[in-house]
Amino acid sequence: MSSQLQELGLGKEMTPRNHRAVRFGFLFLVATQIVPYVVLYEAKYVYAGSYVSPRASQILGVVTVAIMLISLALAWSVKGIIHTTGDQEAIRRRLKMTLLSGILAIMTTFYQWSGRYTAPESRFGEMFYIITGADILYAVVGIIILWAAISRAGRISLKPERYWIADAARYFWTFVTLAWIGSWIAVYLL
Amino acid sequence: MAQSLSQDMQNPQGAMRPKAGMPPVLRAFLWAAIGFIVVNAFVVIVDPFRGHPFVTGPSVTLGWVGAVIGWLLGIGSWESVILPTFGYATSWRERHSGWRRYFEYSTDHKVIALQYMMFAVGGFLIAGAVAMLMRYELMTPYMTIFHYPSNYLTAVGIHGTIMMFSFGTVMMIGGLGNYFVPLMIGARETVFSRLSGIGVWLVPVGILTVLFSPLLGAWTTGWRGYQPLAGQDANGIIFYWLGVLALTMSSLIVALNLVATVMFRRAPGLTWGRLPLFVWGQVTVNLLMLIWFPEIQTTFVMGLLDHIVPMNFFTATGSPMTFLMLFWLFGHPEVYIIAVPAFALWNEIIPVMAQKSLFGRQWAVIGLVFVMMLSGLVWAHHMFTNIRNSEILPFSFFTEMISIPTGFAYMAAIGTLWKSKIRLTTPALLVLMSMFNFLIGGLTGVFLADPIVNLQLHDTFWVVGHFHYTIIGSMVFTAMAATYYWLPKWSGRMANETWAKTLSIITFLAFNLTFSQFFLLGLHGMNRWVPAYPSYLQPMNFEVSIFAFILGASFLAHIIFIGWTWVNGKTCGENPWNAKTPEWFTTSPPPRENFPAQPEIVAGFYTYGEGAKPAVSQSALSELAVTREPELES
Numbered sequence: 001m002s003s004q005l006q007e008l009g010l011g012k013e014m015t016p017r018n019h020r021a022v023r024f025g026f027l028f029l030v031a032t033q034i035v036p037y038v039v040l041y042e043a044k045y046v047y048a049g050s051y052v053s054p055r056a057s058q059i060l061g062v063v064t065v066a067i068m069l070i071s072l073a074l075a076w077s078v079k080g081i082i083h084t085t086g087d088q089e090a091i092r093r094r095l096k097m098t099l100l101s102g103i104l105a106i107m108t109t110f111y112q113w114s115g116r117y118t119a120p121e122s123r124f125g126e127m128f129y130i131i132t133g134a135d136i137l138y139a140v141v142g143i144i145i146l147w148a149a150i151s152r153a154g155r156i157s158l159k160p161e162r163y164w165i166a167d168a169a170r171y172f173w174t175f176v177t178l179a180w181i182g183s184w185i186a187v188y189l190l
Numbered sequence: 191m192a193q194s195l196s197q198d199m200q201n202p203q204g205a206m207r208p209k210a211g212m213p214p215v216l217r218a219f220l221w222a223a224i225g226f227i228v229v230n231a232f233v234v235i236v237d238p239f240r241g242h243p244f245v246t247g248p249s250v251t252l253g254w255v256g257a258v259i260g261w262l263l264g265i266g267s268w269e270s271v272i273l274p275t276f277g278y279a280t281s282w283r284e285r286h287s288g289w290r291r292y293f294e295y296s297t298d299h300k301v302i303a304l305q306y307m308m309f310a311v312g313g314f315l316i317a318g319a320v321a322m323l324m325r326y327e328l329m330t331p332y333m334t335i336f337h338y339p340s341n342y343l344t345a346v347g348i349h350g351t352i353m354m355f356s357f358g359t360v361m362m363i364g365g366l367g368n369y370f371v372p373l374m375i376g377a378r379e380t381v382f383s384r385l386s387g388i389g390v391w392l393v394p395v396g397i398l399t400v401l402f403s404p405l406l407g408a409w410t411t412g413w414r415g416y417q418p419l420a421g422q423d424a425n426g427i428i429f430y431w432l433g434v435l436a437l438t439m440s441s442l443i444v445a446l447n448l449v450a451t452v453m454f455r456r457a458p459g460l461t462w463g464r465l466p467l468f469v470w471g472q473v474t475v476n477l478l479m480l481i482w483f484p485e486i487q488t489t490f491v492m493g494l495l496d497h498i499v500p501m502n503f504f505t506a507t508g509s510p511m512t513f514l515m516l517f518w519l520f521g522h523p524e525v526y527i528i529a530v531p532a533f534a535l536w537n538e539i540i541p542v543m544a545q546k547s548l549f550g551r552q553w554a555v556i557g558l559v560f561v562m563m564l565s566g567l568v569w570a571h572h573m574f575t576n577i578r579n580s581e582i583l584p585f586s587f588f589t590e591m592i593s594i595p596t597g598f599a600y601m602a603a604i605g606t607l608w609k610s611k612i613r614l615t616t617p618a619l620l621v622l623m624s625m626f627n628f629l630i631g632g633l634t635g636v637f638l639a640d641p642i643v644n645l646q647l648h649d650t651f652w653v654v655g656h657f658h659y660t661i662i663g664s665m666v667f668t669a670m671a672a673t674y675y676w677l678p679k680w681s682g683r684m685a686n687e688t689w690a691k692t693l694s695i696i697t698f699l700a701f702n703l704t705f706s707q708f709f710l711l712g713l714h715g716m717n718r719w720v721p722a723y724p725s726y727l728q729p730m731n732f733e734v735s736i737f738a739f740i741l742g743a744s745f746l747a748h749i750i751f752i753g754w755t756w757v758n759g760k761t762c763g764e765n766p767w768n769a770k771t772p773e774w775f776t777t778s779p780p781p782r783e784n785f786p787a788q789p790e791i792v793a794g795f796y797t798y799g800e801g802a803k804p805a806v807s808q809s810a811l812s813e814l815a816v817t818r819e820p821e822l823e824s
């Protein structure tokens with residue numbers, strides 16, 4: 001199957017230079033996605049200042065961030081596997097666990113949304129919903145990338161492409177986690 | 191082309207193309223319709239509105255997302271990107287010849303660029319036609335073809351939005367940038383060719399979305415989506431936000447792809463110091479796009495949520511000024527995103543036509559970079575009527591300051607023209623016209639940067655004249671110059687000089703006769719955003735409209751003439767202008783991988799005269815490769 005992909009020019013071997021180019025571009029794209037968060041945090045400052053609603057659940061906030069940190073650790077543990085055995089089944093297992101903890105974090109946020117912990121019509125509430133909403137949007141994109149990596153690792157050898165898709169998923173998930181932490185600070189603390 | 195075509199037929203792999211099926215564009219429309227209906231139905235079931243209409247604000251928004259996903263998958267990214275990315279085998283084959291490749295997903299940056307240009311020209315014609323309707327309305331001081339002021343304002347909004355986001359940014363960057371940046375740096379492919387192949391198909395999505403926005407009701411904000419006006423508009427404004435979202439996403443992908451390509455795909459010997467001017471122009475604006483497009487996208491999503499949830503970020507009970515600030519933080523760099531590639535092109539075309547070394551090359555580059563940096567510091571000059579005196583001064587200062595680096599690019603061009611024996615070809619003529627127009631646009635801008643004058647002229651036709659001079663003057667005229675300059679590269683054919691020059695002169699006269707009177711209209715008290723006006727302004731408005739129709743017709747004539755030349759023009763050699771940049775050192779049109787072998791850059795591109803060496807070197811090996819070119823191509 002992988003030879004068929006190669007024939008199509010889609011699974012071709014990645015030269016070190018190509019690898020650097022793709023990695024640079026991908027990280028640059030991820031870096032540009034800091035901008036929306038700058039806008040949102042700045043809007044939080046403009047609209048609600050440092051006010052935090054007493055009805056916002058501090059415990060659920062901490063739990064969500066903790067789950068994301070665990071998922072980040074799981075995602076980074078893939079790096080070790082790539083550099084040692086390169087066992088794709090092990091990579092898939094770790095990425096699946098990352099994906100599941102990501103879904104869990106999203107569910108925790110949804111629980112807060114559904115319980116109307118914060119009033120959506122308040123200034124703080126508006127910013128709470130839009131910032132956590134942005135977090136969920138990026139997490140969904142991250143989950144799709146993780147899904148692609150899991151699926152690809154189960155079907156073709158990643159070695160000729162320097163495990164790029166697993167790395168890409170890891171890089172993006174790092175961004176997602178950092179964004180969730182930033183949002184936690186902006187929404188619950190500052 | 192004929193050679194590769196016959197080869198395709200003999201080649202068993204070529205014959206292995208998947209069964210003919212539906213044409214990709216048709217399939218894309220079908221999948222988009224399915225995507226829209228499914229998601230829209232789901233939303234109205236989950237979140238019904240009183241009276242149970244099938245289409246509501248929230249449902250149309252999410253349905254649109256479903257439609258875009260269906261469209262992008264249908265155009266070919268399902269087989270060519272999604273399946274292989276997830277590790278599945280696919281039977282997709284890229285088409286390397288024939289006209290059909292322009293109507294499906296492709297990874298060839300040249301095909302993608304021509305697709306961008308095709309859509310940009312389509313957008314230009316649509317938005318131009320809308321402008322003609324506006325000018326027809328303004329021939330009389332009362333309302334004629336538009337029955338309500340909101341209809342007229344919707345037309346203004348559609349004209350501005352499509353021109354800015356699907357022509358201004360798309361023609362120069364998605365089109366010319368995608369085609370020539372890789373060629374000018376001697377690259378054989380771009381870094382994100384697949385992403386780029388998907389991104390181009392967001393342009394027709396954006397154009398159609400904005401064009402059909404009146405289906406959901408009139409919107410009155412113009413291309414700026416001003417709040418709190420937008421907050422009280424009908425749902426048509428939703429399609430403005432969504433359309434712009436699609437168009438900016440497309441341009442963002444172009445910017446990312448070009449920056450990565452310039453960073454990593456430069457030919458050996460092509461140092462940053464030797465980088466062609468046009469590539470410098472593209473890189474600087476691409477960086478601006480990568481910073482400001484995500485910013486405006488976030489702002490527009492917030493505006494959208496104001497409308498459909500509803501939230502109160504920018505509405506009358508929120509902070510409309512925050513929207514204005516966030517809009518112009520992006521909006522002013524956007525103007526330079528459109529103009530800077532034009533400044534770069536002046537200095538690309540003039541040395542070639544004069545066969546004279548570029549004057550002050552470093553300063554021309556520094557000018558481009560400083561325009562880029564200062565462009566983020568001038569936004570509030572659009573809001574002098576809304577802000578405090580103490581805030582006005584710094585923005586007035588920086589706005590006047592930005593004319594200095596702009597002047598660098600200008601002076602490099604003047605310095606090159608100085609005592610040169612320029613060949614007054616159509617591209618050269620159009621560049622000179624562009625410089626003249628931009629000079630007027632720039633000088634009137636300095637007036638507007640002055641707070642006292644600004645407060646008088648705010649929202650008058652003076653401002654409309656100013657920005658049409660800067661945008662059409664710099665960008666559209668230079669894009670036409672570039673089209674005539676590079677037409678031999680795309681088609682191997684030259685335009686007839688007499689016809690091209692005649693048309694250009696007509697365009698130039700019609701443009702100046704139309705928009706120079708805008709200044710006078712503005713000084714006489716003609717306001718923007720009004721379909722009805724005091725009757726003493728009618729005579730001048732009437733004749734302005736006549737010239738505007740001539741201008742519109744002349745643009746149309748250019749497009750028809752260029753299309754005709756593409757097929758029937760006189761054939762020419764590979765380097766008809768005797769230029770030194772690498773795009774001319776390959777066949778016209780270039781093969782799939784641009785160059786038969788990797789070219790090497792051995793000297794600067796802008797030195798002419800005694801002791802000037804050819805800049806591009808192709809080794810003996812590459813000469814050999816040329817003889818085997820068809821093999822490489824397949």
